[in-house]
Amino acid sequence: MAIARLTGGPLDGQVIPLEDDTDDSLIVPYGEGQLVYRRSGDAENTGDDDGPTQVTFVFGEETEDINPNEDGRLE
Secondary structure (H helix, E strand, C coil), X not given: CEEEEEECCCCXXXXXXXXXCCXXXXXXXXXXXEEEEEECCCCECCCCCCCCEEEEEEEEEECCXXXXXXXXXXX
C-alpha cells in the first residue's frame, strides 16, 4: 500500500492511505467542501525493503471557504 504525504493547506503534514488508481489530484472532504491536493514529483520508497511507497501531494485549492466568518468573508 502507498501513502500520500500532504503539504500545505489545512492538512499540512498529514499522511493518508493512497489508492492504487489515484491520478495526479487527490480530493479530500473538509468541512462543508473539499480540498484539492496535486501530485508533486515521483513516488519514493518503491523498493521491497525501503518502507511504504509514498507520494507527495501539494495543496492546490478548496471548493468552499475554509474559515468564513458570519458574513462569508475569510478572517
